[in-house]
Amino acid sequence: MQKFTSVADVSNVEELVTLARDLKSRPQAHHHLGQHKTLGLIFLNPSLRTRLSTQKAGLNLGMNVIVMNMDKEGWALEFQDGAVMNGTTVEHIKDAAAVMGQYCDILGIRAFPTLKDREEDYGEHLLKKFIRHCKVPVVSLESATLHPLQSLADLITIREWQPDGRRPKVVLTWAPHIKALPQAVPNSFAEWMCRADLDFTIAHPKGLELAPQFTDGARILHDQHEALEDADFVYVKNWSAYEPYGQLYSGGEDWLLDNAKIAHTHQAKIMHCLPVRRNVELSDELLDGPQSLILEQANNRTFAAQAVLLQMLAEL
Amino acid sequence: MQKFTSVADVSNVEELVTLARDLKSRPQAHHHLGQHKTLGLIFLNPSLRTRLSTQKAGLNLGMNVIVMNMDKEGWALEFQDGAVMNGTTVEHIKDAAAVMGQYCDILGIRAFPTLKDREEDYGEHLLKKFIRHCKVPVVSLESATLHPLQSLADLITIREWQPDGRRPKVVLTWAPHIKALPQAVPNSFAEWMCRADLDFTIAHPKGLELAPQFTDGARILHDQHEALEDADFVYVKNWSAYEPYGQLYSGGEDWLLDNAKIAHTHQAKIMHCLPVRRNVELSDELLDGPQSLILEQANNRTFAAQAVLLQMLAEL
Amino acid sequence: MQKFTSVADVSNVEELVTLARDLKSRPQAHHHLGQHKTLGLIFLNPSLRTRLSTQKAGLNLGMNVIVMNMDKEGWALEFQDGAVMNGTTVEHIKDAAAVMGQYCDILGIRAFPTLKDREEDYGEHLLKKFIRHCKVPVVSLESATLHPLQSLADLITIREWQPDGRRPKVVLTWAPHIKALPQAVPNSFAEWMCRADLDFTIAHPKGLELAPQFTDGARILHDQHEALEDADFVYVKNWSAYEPYGQLYSGGEDWLLDNAKIAHTHQAKIMHCLPVRRNVELSDELLDGPQSLILEQANNRTFAAQAVLLQMLAEL
Numbered sequence: 001m002q003k004f005t006s007v008a009d010v011s012n013v014e015e016l017v018t019l020a021r022d023l024k025s026r027p028q029a030h031h032h033l034g035q036h037k038t039l040g041l042i043f044l045n046p047s048l049r050t051r052l053s054t055q056k057a058g059l060n061l062g063m064n065v066i067v068m069n070m071d072k073e074g075w076a077l078e079f080q081d082g083a084v085m086n087g088t089t090v091e092h093i094k095d096a097a098a099v100m101g102q103y104c105d106i107l108g109i110r111a112f113p114t115l116k117d118r119e120e121d122y123g124e125h126l127l128k129k130f131i132r133h134c135k136v137p138v139v140s141l142e143s144a145t146l147h148p149l150q151s152l153a154d155l156i157t158i159r160e161w162q163p164d165g166r167r168p169k170v171v172l173t174w175a176p177h178i179k180a181l182p183q184a185v186p187n188s189f190a191e192w193m194c195r196a197d198l199d200f201t202i203a204h205p206k207g208l209e210l211a212p213q214f215t216d217g218a219r220i221l222h223d224q225h226e227a228l229e230d231a232d233f234v235y236v237k238n239w240s241a242y243e244p245y246g247q248l249y250s251g252g253e254d255w256l257l258d259n260a261k262i263a264h265t266h267q268a269k270i271m272h273c274l275p276v277r278r279n280v281e282l283s284d285e286l287l288d289g290p291q292s293l294i295l296e297q298a299n300n301r302t303f304a305a306q307a308v309l310l311q312m313l314a315e316l
Numbered sequence: 317m318q319k320f321t322s323v324a325d326v327s328n329v330e331e332l333v334t335l336a337r338d339l340k341s342r343p344q345a346h347h348h349l350g351q352h353k354t355l356g357l358i359f360l361n362p363s364l365r366t367r368l369s370t371q372k373a374g375l376n377l378g379m380n381v382i383v384m385n386m387d388k389e390g391w392a393l394e395f396q397d398g399a400v401m402n403g404t405t406v407e408h409i410k411d412a413a414a415v416m417g418q419y420c421d422i423l424g425i426r427a428f429p430t431l432k433d434r435e436e437d438y439g440e441h442l443l444k445k446f447i448r449h450c451k452v453p454v455v456s457l458e459s460a461t462l463h464p465l466q467s468l469a470d471l472i473t474i475r476e477w478q479p480d481g482r483r484p485k486v487v488l489t490w491a492p493h494i495k496a497l498p499q500a501v502p503n504s505f506a507e508w509m510c511r512a513d514l515d516f517t518i519a520h521p522k523g524l525e526l527a528p529q530f531t532d533g534a535r536i537l538h539d540q541h542e543a544l545e546d547a548d549f550v551y552v553k554n555w556s557a558y559e560p561y562g563q564l565y566s567g568g569e570d571w572l573l574d575n576a577k578i579a580h581t582h583q584a585k586i587m588h589c590l591p592v593r594r595n596v597e598l599s600d601e602l603l604d605g606p607q608s609l610i611l612e613q614a615n616n617r618t619f620a621a622q623a624v625l626l627q628m629l630a631e632l
Numbered sequence: 633m634q635k636f637t638s639v640a641d642v643s644n645v646e647e648l649v650t651l652a653r654d655l656k657s658r659p660q661a662h663h664h665l666g667q668h669k670t671l672g673l674i675f676l677n678p679s680l681r682t683r684l685s686t687q688k689a690g691l692n693l694g695m696n697v698i699v700m701n702m703d704k705e706g707w708a709l710e711f712q713d714g715a716v717m718n719g720t721t722v723e724h725i726k727d728a729a730a731v732m733g734q735y736c737d738i739l740g741i742r743a744f745p746t747l748k749d750r751e752e753d754y755g756e757h758l759l760k761k762f763i764r765h766c767k768v769p770v771v772s773l774e775s776a777t778l779h780p781l782q783s784l785a786d787l788i789t790i791r792e793w794q795p796d797g798r799r800p801k802v803v804l805t806w807a808p809h810i811k812a813l814p815q816a817v818p819n820s821f822a823e824w825m826c827r828a829d830l831d832f833t834i835a836h837p838k839g840l841e842l843a844p845q846f847t848d849g850a851r852i853l854h855d856q857h858e859a860l861e862d863a864d865f866v867y868v869k870n871w872s873a874y875e876p877y878g879q880l881y882s883g884g885e886d887w888l889l890d891n892a893k894i895a896h897t898h899q900a901k902i903m904h905c906l907p908v909r910r911n912v913e914l915s916d917e918l919l920d921g922p923q924s925l926i927l928e929q930a931n932n933r934t935f936a937a938q939a940v941l942l943q944m945l946a947e948l
Binding site: 036038040064066068070072073074075078082083084085086090091092094095096098099100102103104 | 660675678679680681683684685688691692701704810906909910916919920926927930931934
């Protein structure tokens with residue numbers, strides 16, 4: 001695998017899930033593979049789970065791991081080709097990426113969207129330039145529009161907990177929030193679910209449609225109650241509007257998920273990528289209840305990253 | 317050992333000191349014990365000695381060490397159970413701790429007090445919630461009210477330098493400062509000294525009494541000169557008031573320690589946990605003089621941490 | 633080698649270059665040498681290349697590497713001896729350095745100049761105090777006035793790409809910028825070039841003379857066109873004035889280097905230490921063209937650092 005930025009980079013999704021589950025049972029089995037190999041994790045934004053789990057994944061594989069917070073320990077990057085750099089940006093991404101690629105065998109990068117310029121964000125220009133110039137395999141640690149390590153961990157979790165003998169019904173339901181959030185997690189979850197063999201429904205208020213290129217094959221409903229019927233998994237997540245781009249949805253507090261709302265599901269498992277605004281997005285009772293998978297998902301982040309890194313190491 | 321947050325977590329204090337001194341002479345002797353084990357060090361506040369010495373301790377034991385500055389590389393944590401998280405906090409400590417515990421075999425955490433709400437600080441709610449939810453052994457890297465790794469290093473240092481043939485006299489003397497500081501170091505030092513077999517005196521201006529639960533067994537004097545008489549060790553440290561809580565003591569400049577002040581001691585060794593405000597808390601002549609143990613204390617931080625980690629690893 | 637702060641610390645420059653080139657071809661050959669040894673990298677300022685390449689160098693040698701951003705993860709240091717520390721500084725460098733030296737076998741430190749007090753900066757007081765008090769070998773990661781790891785990497789690059797059969801002509805040309813930059817890189821480059829066996833010319837506008845102690849033996853011209861004639865290597869770099877100290881040169885935009893300017897060179901290779909302000913210091917066409925060595929220089933930073941660390945480890 002040369003890059004891991006989307007489900008489109010994966011030749012066989014279920015094989016990758018199987019590999020990750022195998023690594024979960026034997027995390028040190030391939031410890032020799034990463035000897036003398038360096039994983040560089042570059043953050044342009046804050047991170048907890050991705051930061052720790054991807055480090056852990058690299059260490060499990062015997063790699064050296066170097067973490068850099070480019071935004072705090074470095075300086076502002078320029079993304080425009082041909083720019084006359086007489087402003088506030090100190091280094092062009094083409095130079096920074098090329099240099100990082102010389103010190104590392106595999107690179108990860110996190111860079112959030114502006115939420116201001118949709119074309120810019122959805123063009124994934126930053127990520128694409130980073131990949132083009134660093135010349136080593138790149139793992140997205142969450143880009144402007146997708147978060148594939150999260151989605152892979154989510155699919156692993158679904159496969160671990162799905163009911164026997166039938167295709168699981170998975171529902172992604174929008175949730176209220178107080179801040180305009182990126183669309184990366186729901187885009188990515190939709191993209192992976194549409195690719196997997198399962199029944200996938202998205203529920204959100206009218207006007208919060210996700211980018212259509214990621215939801216092809218999903219059933220889309222604006223009635224949360226109807227969507228949740230007979231669900232096996234309910235994935236709760238806020239996102240800001242795709243159109244008008246980046247806008248915080250005002251209202252929608254009645255979309256907060258709680259026990260009453262899931263009474264007509266198949267005792268649905270509750271999923272969230274974290275961090276979660278408790279009692280704003282969904283209730284404590286659900287998050288802390290027996291149907292919650294939020295910690296299973298977080299735990300699987302390590303093995304999602306490890307499976308991806310393993311495939312990259314194997315081809316170095 | 318499941319947690320190291322206070323001397324109360326230690327079954328045999330002098331055995332732990334002996335273990336640390338043994339590790340000091342053979343730091344790599346247990347390098348195999350930490351193989352494939354991960355130590356996560358979580359900082360909610362700045363750190364120098366604790367940061368470096370605890371990393372070093374983990375590395376000496378062959379562990380992988382991951383450091384995270386939650387305050388800078390992550391986001392603000394919520395500590396209130398049941399909170400409707402519609403404010404500035406991004407993630408509840410119960411989620412953050414649980415997730416960190418999935419990626420790490422042992423966790424360390426540093427979190428300073430507010431110095432505003434005594435009940436909140438002395439309840440050690442943050443630390444307790446972290447321990448409850450992370451579900452792995454936890455080392456305090458300094459909590460709201462105690463700093464046990466420092467105190468263990470201090471006791472190691474005292475045992476190395478104590479006079480032969482008699483119980484050493486140890487004096488903790490308050491020192492002036494320009495900022496209101498936490499009570500964690502003096503509380504902790506008092507707690508450990510009261511537990512150890514030695515003669516322990518605390519000297520401070522009236523009104524700067526430490527929390528009584530940590531000073532039981534100590535002689536408490538308000539006359540610095542009297543307290544220092546025949547001392548073998550003088551530990552110099554500022555703290556803010558316990559009552560009214562967190563208040564900076566105004567005055568007390570005459571408590572600055574210098575050579576003249578220790579003339580009637582047993583050529584007392586001078587101790588300080590660092591960082592020290594030179595010539596405010598005590599004089600350059602003392603800090604840089606032949607009786608100063610400040611660098612010995614700092615050096616012993618590594619072996620204090622290593623002894624604690626070793627006991628935790630042995631029980632994993 | 634006990635310290636690496638200037639070319640003056642190197643007994644045989646060309647031997648060090650040869651060692652670095654050998655390490656480049658066999659980076660893991662001495663992996664045993666650093667076992668159980670700890671490299672501490674202390675940053676008081678931002679860094680990308682130095683941060684990553686020096687970590688990589690230490691890891692290639694089998695060392696444990698601990699990175700600390702003292703400015704962000706620690707606190708403000710006091711540099712004045714005898715200071716009454718009742719202001720904003722929290723710890724004296726003599727204490728911080730001594731403590732760091734206890735946890736690490738080799739230390740690196742980066743500390744930029746003030747650009748306000750020339751005597752202070754050129755006295756290198758901070759670096760000297762750090763070295764005196766930490767008591768372990770110290771690698772400068774760029775000090776107030778010099779950047780020897782960069783210059784060693786530059787010389788390695790020149791030796792790799794120099795023409796056969798004649799002494800190469802190397803030209804350091806000043807370039808415009810929008811900020812007042814330190815003189816460390818050009819001082820250091822000049823110092824190393826004057827020591828190496830090659831033909832060295834410096835070109836800059838009148839009034840931008842570098843500190844004379846570093847340019848002894850160089851030809852100094854104020855006519856960029858004349859200086860560039862028959863050049864084999866052109867090193868492009870901005871610096872602020874030495875006199876009046878730290879002042880941004882106003883004007884000089886015509887010193888921006890582009891293809892036309894180097895037409896009368898020997899198809900000169902283009903060098904820059906990075907980060908570079910593209911199309912302000914020099915043109916995209918040069919930076920991205922076939923004569924550009926900027927990525928070769930950055931790559932050689934690893935082996936420059938590794939050669940220095942290897943010599944230090946060999947003497948531990």
